[in-house]
Amino acid sequence: MKGKLYGIGVGPGDPELLTLKAKRLIEECDIVAVPVKKEGEDSVALNIAKGAVKIPEEKIQEIVFTMAKDKTKREACRQAAAEEIMKLLDEGKSIAMLALGDIGIYSTYAYVHKRLLKEGYDVEMVSGIPSFCAGASKAGISIVEGNEGFGVIPSLKGIDQVEKTLGVFDNLVIMKVGSHVKEVYDLLVERGMENNALIISNVGMDGEYVGPLIPDREYGYFTTMIIKSEM
Amino acid sequence: MKGKLYGIGVGPGDPELLTLKAKRLIEECDIVAVPVKKEGEDSVALNIAKGAVKIPEEKIQEIVFTMAKDKTKREACRQAAAEEIMKLLDEGKSIAMLALGDIGIYSTYAYVHKRLLKEGYDVEMVSGIPSFCAGASKAGISIVEGNEGFGVIPSLKGIDQVEKTLGVFDNLVIMKVGSHVKEVYDLLVERGMENNALIISNVGMDGEYVGPLIPDREYGYFTTMIIKSEM
Known part of the structure; x- marks a missing residue:
């Protein structure tokens, strides 16, 4: 069976502002996906989540979203990100993808959500404190x-x-x-x-x-x- | 020592959308203050909180905020509410006052916060999911x-x-x-x-x-x- 993707808002900074639902899903999911601008980058959203939940390193998966000015590059990077996530879902993995603040307010996750919805995947947005x-x-x-x-x-x-x-x-x-x-x-x-x-x-x-x-x-x-x- | 008042947003309905901080404070505070339009009214905010935290009945304190059309009546009721809360804080009680959604967006709590701040009490707002x-x-x-x-x-x-x-x-x-x-x-x-x-x-x-x-x-x-x- 295909896995499910959760887009999760972790709030703006204080780990105690995570919701109970965000904490539970980060704990339960097989993979914690972390959007980064480039590989190896320190992620603010991940650090917030780590302040509230113990996350084993092997569960963490960086997903690169370039901030390149070139629109074609950005678009290609987004598609690659969506495909990477679909591949993991096809393997039956459940994924918690993190975002700063609320998941519906200026979140990088939006693109992945729309694309995966169109492809028929099971996706859910989980609100965070803006x-x-x-x-x-x-x-x-x-x-x-x-x-x-x-x-x-x-x-x-x-x-x-x-x-x-x-x-x-x-x-x-x-x-x-x-x-x-x-x-x-x-x-x-x-x-x-x-x-x-x-x-x-x-x-x-x-x-x-x-x-x-x-x-x-x-x-x-x-x-x-x-x-x-x-x- | 005087107690502290926390204004706490419990989110819009799903108890799992409470923040970790809201849950902790509702557990730790001596009193859970619940704004109601009239005594004995069923409180949506309280029911949401109860879905996430076990709250002993003796900790729950209704605070009446009338929705009367008469502005003088509403004002008198708000003052009485603020005084009731100050009395409890003077007794050294810590208070978690609940509100639906976020505490800073259309919340009844705002009046109490301003009044108590002016009177020199220790008050803190805790965000909830709008x-x-x-x-x-x-x-x-x-x-x-x-x-x-x-x-x-x-x-x-x-x-x-x-x-x-x-x-x-x-x-x-x-x-x-x-x-x-x-x-x-x-x-x-x-x-x-x-x-x-x-x-x-x-x-x-x-x-x-x-x-x-x-x-x-x-x-x-x-x-x-x-x-x-x-x-």
Whole structure:
């Protein structure tokens, strides 16, 4: 019988934020598949999972997803990854494939899921805590209350995106905003909202910062900003 | 010494979607506080937690949050709730207060957290899986991929809200959309997007439905719609 593939969100960092289901499946599956940009790379998702579950080294299988700029290369790499996984499933192996945060939010796993679904394989997505939820909790604030709405953008493509969103939503989450913090700050000053932003940066890493937006500070790659109409 | 209050998201339904941290804290705390609309009410959040953790009845403490339309009544009830919790913390009790989904997304807990923070109490938010994440996983789709953004609205206040949001974001989550499904469908038809919506309704309850939008079907209260620019 063919094996089953589980795409599993391990949350944004704290191993205790794994779900009971994620822990059980990582323990039970024959293989723990770990997406990496290149072979031998240290995987953040794997390290999080290892903090909660003892994973024998022989169960771990790296799956390479290149971040090459060339689209053809990326596509070929994704297909190879899907085929590698199908081969293991054909051998009857059950697979837990890890992803940071939630499995349905900006996850590399999506491609494999779609491809395998189309090929008739048994696949299941298992939710994890999204980074912006954990960040807001860490900062001790709500993302949304009552009748408010919120928007999430993965990184700042242009300041007009922030303006447009603030026209529609009360609350905005900008992920990977590190190098654009000052730019957003200037817009917030224009709107009299400079005290309505909160920064969650490099949590659990060097240069951790959780607090109000300080415009002249340097922020790392893993920086999320939450802008709220009411703080 | 004063006790500590933990606001804990238990996820949207499946007890296995509790985090390891939520489970541990519910086990360790002296009191499990359960928000209810009126005394003796069956609590969905408590039932979810009970599915994962054995909770002795004597640890359970109902905290009433009225849904009365009168704002003064609601405010008085919230203050009474905060004072009840402060009294328990003053007695040195540690408290795990439960909420459905994530603790920072539309949670009753927010008011208590703010009030107690102001009064100098030790409080901590613990994330849970948001319902829209679990819903998308159940349906086997991503909410967002690559460079896309997404918006979340708690229920449909007007169809123009959907139009505006689709102008800014590639993806939109509408929670509690039950009685407005047909209205949204008509808008999607206008935009040639009628095949871009997915419904997750009454999961784990009577009338469960996870699949494409069927305009002439009846949907329950716990209905979420996910609209995607690319399906």
